[in-house]
Amino acid sequence: MIIITIIIIPLLKMSQTMIDQFIINALLAGILVAAIAGPLGCFMVWRKMAYFGDTISHSALMGIALGIALDSENPIIMIATCASVAMFLLFLQRDRRFSSDTLLGILAHSALSVGIIVISMMDNFRQDMMYYLVGDILAIGIKDIYIISFVAVISAICLMMIWRPLLSLTVHEDLAQIEGVKVNLIKIIYMLLIAFMVAVSLKVIGVLLITALMIIPAAAARTVSNTPLQMILISSCCGILSVLAGILVSNEWDVPTGPAIVLSATVIFLLGRTFAPKRA
Amino acid sequence: MLNDGSSQLLRLENVCKSYHKNLVLENISFSVNRGKTVTIIGPNGAGKSTLMKISLGILGVSSGSVFRPKSISVGYMPQKVMIDDVLPLSVQDFLYLRPNISYDEVKNVLDTVRLSHISNLPVQSASGGEMQRILLARALLGKPDLLVLDEPVQGIDIMGQQEIYGLIAKVRDETGCGVLMISHDLHLVMASTDQVLCLNQHICCSGTPEFVQKDPEYHAMMGRPMEGVAIYTHHHAEGHDDHHHHHHHTTVENEPDHD
Numbered sequence: 001m002i003i004i005t006i007i008i009i010p011l012l013k014m015s016q017t018m019i020d021q022f023i024i025n026a027l028l029a030g031i032l033v034a035a036i037a038g039p040l041g042c043f044m045v046w047r048k049m050a051y052f053g054d055t056i057s058h059s060a061l062m063g064i065a066l067g068i069a070l071d072s073e074n075p076i077i078m079i080a081t082c083a084s085v086a087m088f089l090l091f092l093q094r095d096r097r098f099s100s101d102t103l104l105g106i107l108a109h110s111a112l113s114v115g116i117i118v119i120s121m122m123d124n125f126r127q128d129m130m131y132y133l134v135g136d137i138l139a140i141g142i143k144d145i146y147i148i149s150f151v152a153v154i155s156a157i158c159l160m161m162i163w164r165p166l167l168s169l170t171v172h173e174d175l176a177q178i179e180g181v182k183v184n185l186i187k188i189i190y191m192l193l194i195a196f197m198v199a200v201s202l203k204v205i206g207v208l209l210i211t212a213l214m215i216i217p218a219a220a221a222r223t224v225s226n227t228p229l230q231m232i233l234i235s236s237c238c239g240i241l242s243v244l245a246g247i248l249v250s251n252e253w254d255v256p257t258g259p260a261i262v263l264s265a266t267v268i269f270l271l272g273r274t275f276a277p278k279r280a
Numbered sequence: 281m282l283n284d285g286s287s288q289l290l291r292l293e294n295v296c297k298s299y300h301k302n303l304v305l306e307n308i309s310f311s312v313n314r315g316k317t318v319t320i321i322g323p324n325g326a327g328k329s330t331l332m333k334i335s336l337g338i339l340g341v342s343s344g345s346v347f348r349p350k351s352i353s354v355g356y357m358p359q360k361v362m363i364d365d366v367l368p369l370s371v372q373d374f375l376y377l378r379p380n381i382s383y384d385e386v387k388n389v390l391d392t393v394r395l396s397h398i399s400n401l402p403v404q405s406a407s408g409g410e411m412q413r414i415l416l417a418r419a420l421l422g423k424p425d426l427l428v429l430d431e432p433v434q435g436i437d438i439m440g441q442q443e444i445y446g447l448i449a450k451v452r453d454e455t456g457c458g459v460l461m462i463s464h465d466l467h468l469v470m471a472s473t474d475q476v477l478c479l480n481q482h483i484c485c486s487g488t489p490e491f492v493q494k495d496p497e498y499h500a501m502m503g504r505p506m507e508g509v510a511i512y513t514h515h516h517a518e519g520h521d522d523h524h525h526h527h528h529h530t531t532v533e534n535e536p537d538h539d
Contacts, residue, residue, distance in 0.1 A: 046367045168377040171363060175418070178356040178428075179378055225368045252439050 023247070026137040026204075028145055030243035030261070032152045033201040035211060038236030039159050040194055041214030042221070042228070046170050051101065052089075052191075053211035055108040056198045059085035061115030061207045062169040063199065064132055067264040069124055075147055075199060082195035085111060087218075090188065112207075134258040135206030137247065139230060144203060151200045155193050160185050167228055220269035223276035238268050287314045289426040289458040291351055297330055304330055306482040308344070310475075312371035312426065317452060317459040319469050319489075322479035323501065328462045329359065331479065332430050335460060348426075355424030355457075357415045359431050365404050368500070371414055372399040378421045388416045393447065409440040416444065420451060429461035433468070436527055442470050448472070466493070 044053055063081030067073060085107055092103045119129060131139075159166075165186045169176035176184045198210050205213055217238035218231070225231035245268075246261030291311040297304050304327045312318050320328050333339040334346060336356060348354075363369060375386045390396045393413040398406065406414055412432060419427055432448065433441040449472040452459050463469045466476065470489040478484040486495040492498050 001363070033331075046364070048364070164377065164379065168379070171367070171369070171374065171377060172358060172361050174333070174338055175356055175358055176377075177338060178354055180423070182380065219366075222366055222368065227368055227370070227373060231368055 021142075022138050022140070023251075025140045025142065025145055026247055026257070027244070029140045029148050030247060031240050032145075032148045033197070033204045034217070034239030034243045035236045036152045036155045036197055037201070037210075037214045038217055038221075038234075038239045039232040040155070040190075040197055041218040041239075042232050042235050043166060043170060043190065044194075044211075044214055045218040046228075047221070049100075050211060050215050051104040051108070052216050053194065053198070055089065055104045055111070056082050056086060056191075056194055057202075057207045057210040058108045058115070059111035060198050060202050060210075061119070061132055062111040063115075064202070065115045065264060067119030069118060078202070079199040080197055080200050083192055084193040086195050087188070090184075090191070115207075130256075131206075132202070133206050133208045134256050135202065135204050135209065137204050137257045137261075140203055144200075148200045148204075151196050155197060158189060158193055162189055166190055187242050205261060209258045209262050212265065213242070216262065216265035216269050217242060220272045222267065223272040238265065238272075242268060285396065288312075288347075289314060289349070290460065291347040292335065293345050293445070295331075295334060295346065296342050297327070297334060297339070298342050304481060307332070308483060310477055310483070310486065312458040312460050314425070314458050315452065315456045316474045317449075317461070317472055318475045318477065319466075319473040320460070320462050320477045321464065321466055321469075322484075325508050326480045328479055329430060330427060332462060336428055352425035353422050355419035355422065355427045357412075357419040357427070357429040357432055359434060359462075361411070361415060363403055369403050370400050371395065371403050371406065374403045374414065375418055375421060378418060381421050381488075385421060389420050392420065392451075393405050393417045408435045409437070412436055412440070412444060413447075416447065423455065425457050427457055427461075428458045429459065431482070433463070440470075445469065445472055 041053075044050055059082050060078055062085075063078030066081055067077045070077065089100075089103060089107055092098070092107075107237035115132075116129070118134070129246060165176065165181040169178070169183050169186060172222055173183055201210055202214070217235040220238045221231045225234055242261050242265035245264035246257055249255065249264065250257040250260040289312050291528055293309050295308040308331060310318065322328050322329060330339065334341055335348075335349065336354065337346065363374070370387050372383075372390065375389065376383065387396070387399075390399050393416055395410060395413055395417065398410065403411075403414065412434070416429075416432060419429065427448070429448065433444050436444065445468055448459060448461075451457065452472075461469070465511055466489065469476075473489050475486060476489050476492040477486045478492060478495075478498050478501055480501050484501050485495040487495075
């Protein structure tokens with residue numbers, strides 16, 4: 001009940017002050033992105049792959065740069081860039097001399113650097129760098145909503161289909177493989193889902209903060225969950241709540257929305273950590 | 281030794297494996313048949329786990345060949361499973377991760393390993409001995425034709441070891457599956473093992489437990505004096521009532537000293 005009240009009050013408040021289309025777009029986009037970031041983020045936390053989210057979001061900046069260079073705003077370019085970096089990572093991981101950690105560090109920062117250099121070379125885009133780094137949810141248009149909804153629905157369906165095998169290989173990869181799970185295929189699907197999700201949520205929350213929207217709600221959900229499914233659903237709710245709170249805060253005090261969303265998530269995490277009943 | 285179809289579950293022929301030009305397995309041949317237990321023993325770094333992964337098809341071979349009928353189902357018990365506390369997973373949910381099984385099967389297997397009372401607790405809260413039984417339960421799900429067990433009694437006290445080996449033998453005798461397992465210690469395994477392979481990159485010696493224990497290669501490999509070894513001679517039994525007392529306890533770890 002408390003949660004519902006917390007969600008509804010800001011909505012009512014907003015609807016009184018402004019029912020402008022851009023706020024509705026922002027809310028819709030934020031809710032969709034947060035809903036799908038929940039489950040993807042839980043797996044990221046379970047698989048200890050937080051850095052992977054960063055790598056993919058940093059490559060998204062490279063995708064933007066590529067888009068600018070090609071003079072196209074087609075989101076496919078960004079999705080393709082993110083997906084290629086993810087696949088390149090899988091390829092590099094075959095060399096056991098370097099840990100995933102190291103490889104992710106190399107890819108993340110190289111991609112970020114390529115993106116920043118290319119963008120900074122174009123004079124007309126330089127002042128907008130902040131927009132890519134922390135997002136601008138109020139600039140979301142109806143076309144973005146369509147794209148985000150499409151990706152959210154596809155992701156939800158894919159996740160439902162690979163749910164058990166993905167969970168199984170998260171717990172123990174060799175065991176999953178012997179029991180007949182197509183480990184590599186499932187991993188690739190999961191990585192592509194993250195690439196898609198990052199690519200479409202860039203406008204909502206920006207390159208630097210996307211990982212936070214996946215990790216923090218998942219961590220917050222852990223304190224009150226007893227099963228993996230519970231944790232996924234609760235983390236989606238925490239994410240949605242953070243988005244609503246963040247938009248409200250940024251509207252009230254005129255601060256950047258992306259960081260406001262992230263900090264809202266942090267507050268939820270801290271509240272959960274402090275007040276959640278301690279379980280045996 | 282030729283493939284007689286129904287009873288052979290696994291056969292390795294002249295398998296070699298090298299990492300970065302470093303030979304870790306050399307010319308390994310053996311087979312596992314229905315209803316039989318093959319135990320691999322050997323010191324650390326002998327290539328036991330590598331051999332197991334090759335047998336399971338997780339790792340490829342550098343040369344040689346592995347035959348495993350596609351139709352058989354394999355139950356695998358990995359050496360150690362660390363499940364991070366960040367994943368809220370109960371014991372029965374962990375077991376339910378095995379594809380194509382029902383909750384009833386999970387309930388039954390939990391009864392078999394006597395863990396029904398903790399089925400709803402987080403899998404991370406299980407003790408070392410309970411965790412080994414949970415892993416065994418997972419391996420037993422899906423009615424395996426071949427059980428592959430990587431040090432099934434690791435970190436378990438003597439009583440617990442006997443219980444696990446007893447369970448494995450019981451399942452094998454009831455279902456007629458084949459068992460391939462790794463063990464550090466020959467003593468407790470002996471009672472229920474048909475064939476022992478002493479592995480130290482190559483197969484130093486192999487045969488029945490009694491035969492292997494008399495082989496000087498075995499003692500050279502394991503670094504134990506011959507006269508200091510207790511031998512269990514009877515087959516498929518609990519095997520704790522007739523061990524010979526002797527005066528070389530310092531050389532034999534895990535010597536059962538009750539009874």
